[in-house]
Amino acid sequence: MxxxxxxxxxxxxxxxxxxxxxxxxxxxxxxxxxxxxxxxxxxxxxxxxxxxxxxxxxxxxxxxxFYVNYKPVHLSVPATSQPVAKADEKCVENLIANVFHSLNDKSVTRLSLGVPENELLPIARLNKELVSAMRGLKGSGTEYEEIQGNLKLRRDIARLTYTWNGNLNEEDIVTTAGAMNALSIGLMALTQRGDTIAVESPVYFGILQLAKSLGLNVIELPTHPVTGIEIDALKKALPKIKLCLLVSNFNNPLGSCMPETHKKEVVKLLATHNIPLIEDDLYGDVYFGKSRPKPCKAFDEEGLVLWCGSVSKTLAPGYRVGWVAPGRFKEKIIHQKLIHTVSSTTITQETVANFLENGRYEHHLRNLRRELHANSLHYIRAIAEYFPEGTKVSRPQGGFMLWVELDERIDTAELYERAIRQKISIAPGRMFSLQDQFNNCMRLTYGQRWTEQLESKLKLLGSIVKGM
CATH class of the missing domain: 1.10.10.10 (Winged helix-like DNA-binding domain superfamily/Winged helix DNA-binding domain)
Incomplete structure (x- = not known):
């Protein structure tokens, strides 16, 4: 019975x-x-x-x-990207500038903003730690920090790697001014103008702009929205590349997460050819499953993986606190940091270090993950309900991003112009490639509390798409 x-x-x-x-x-x-x-x-x-x-x-x-997790069956996942060998020099700087121009306009619903909104962050607790840091530091935090970074912070970061069997200690970590600074220092230390690097496609536009500014050539690898880069494509690129740069966990903008078997194979392949891997793992802590996915660094036996992270996506975007575990390249990384930044910001490092202690960060992350997971499901349901039939959406299991593929006749750069007039900001797909592709795609981010007003904005965005 x-x-x-x-x-x-x-x-x-x-x-x-x-x-x-x-x-x-x-x-x-x-x-x-x-x-x-x-x-x-x-x-x-x-x-x-x-x-x-x-x-x-x-x-x-x-x-x-328990939460409803029903995914409408008529929403397909986008296909694996198929970048061509030759890049198109079509300029996207103006498009990126336009999107960024609206980021500080509070009247705009910023579906393009890839960080959590303030309401999801423990700002009051951070303020207390900021005051405590100012009182406890010599000169109230006005003195230079040691070049490798705040010792307490490095210990805290090393301690957190136990979740993926990192086995790192404070001497393995170098602090940076956010994850982008870690990537920048890594590229400057390990490449020269004219070298070629391999990245995912699509990939965060900041990485592409950084590579171009350093005079690097970029090979964009075919990437699946669930499993990440195609291993066979990487194998073919190996003879041409000096370095590989991957966002292995919950890639921006696709949300893909490489399976452990793929990560092991990538690390082994690169080690065989003595090719370094810069791994951007700043989304790894924002997972929706039962445990944190391991980064490629967990399988690194040769010291070739430079594991990069930050609290910019989880705790304090404006503090610019990041780090890198550079493996065998530690001295090169410290040298580049000394040349370009002299020292990390003393008071914000101390503030974050204090917050990371006593389990407060883990507690905050649990709440953040719950909120973001629910948001992602709300977005997918709303897109299924309000967008045209045939719309495809990624199914991220962590992070902040949804990758939306529309009918190929829809130009999302034009969609942006129409949407911003309705106070809605999106990130057109063309921003995430150096090639002329993803023109019918866009990135939507769900780093804000779900409300009826937010749903109405997604409904309006869907109606704009239908009108095109």
Missing amino acids: KEILYQKIAMTMGSQIRQGTLKTGDKLPSLRTVCREYGISMNTATQAYIELEAKGLIVSRPQSG
Whole structure:
């Protein structure tokens, strides 16, 4: 009788989910509430939710509860990118500048902004740590920090790598002014003008601009929105490249996450050819599954992987606190840092170091992950409901980004111009490549609290697309 009852409850709730009464991202009643409303035991309620979870209709989040996870079947995932060998020199600087111009306009719904909004950050607690840092540091934080970086912060970062068996210590870490500074220093230390590097395609436009500014050639590798770069494409590129730069966990803008088997193979391939890998892992802590995905650094036996990260996407974007574990290239990295920055910012490093202690950062991350996961599901449901048939959307399991592919006749640069007039900002896909591709794609970010107003903006954006 108990088996029939839990199946009946699961069937009823499953029907509500499929019909849209319970929508993607909605939090379900707690198990105790289900027990009380249905007059059943805790075991029966648990079995009903296990049944729904097994069917992919709901998802459990530790210390939070159960959420609707129903994904409309008519939304396909974008295909693997197919960049061509020759780059198109079509200028996108104006497009990037236009998108960035709206970032500080509070009247604009910034679906283009790849960081969490202030409401998702522990600003009050950070302020307390900032005051504490000022009181505790010599000269109230006005003195230069040692070149390798704040010792306490380096210890805290090394300690956090236990989640992926990093086995790093404070001497393995060099602090930087954010992750982009870590990437910049790494490229300057390991390449020369005219060298060729390999990256994902699409890839964060800041990486492309950095590579161009250093006079580097870029090979864009075919990339799948779920599993990341194609290994065979990397193999073909190996004889041509001096270095590889990958966002292995929840890539920006695709949201792809390389499986462990792929990461192991990439690290082994590059080691065989003595090619360094700069790994941008600033999204790795924002995972939606049960555990943090390992970075490529976890499989690095030769010291060829430069593991880069920061708190810019999780804690304090404006503090510009990042780091790199440079492996065998530590002295080169420290030399470049000395030349270009002399020292990291003393007071913000101390502030972040204080916050990382005593489990506060982990607690904040749990809350942030829950919020972002729910947001991603809300976005996918809204896009399925309001955008034209045939729209394709990525299915990230972490990070901040959705990659949306529209009908090939839609130019998202033009869509941006139409949307910004309605106070909506998007990131056109053309920004994320040096080649003339992704013109019908866009990146939407979900780093803000879900509200009815936000849903209405997505609905309006969908109607604009339909009108094109």
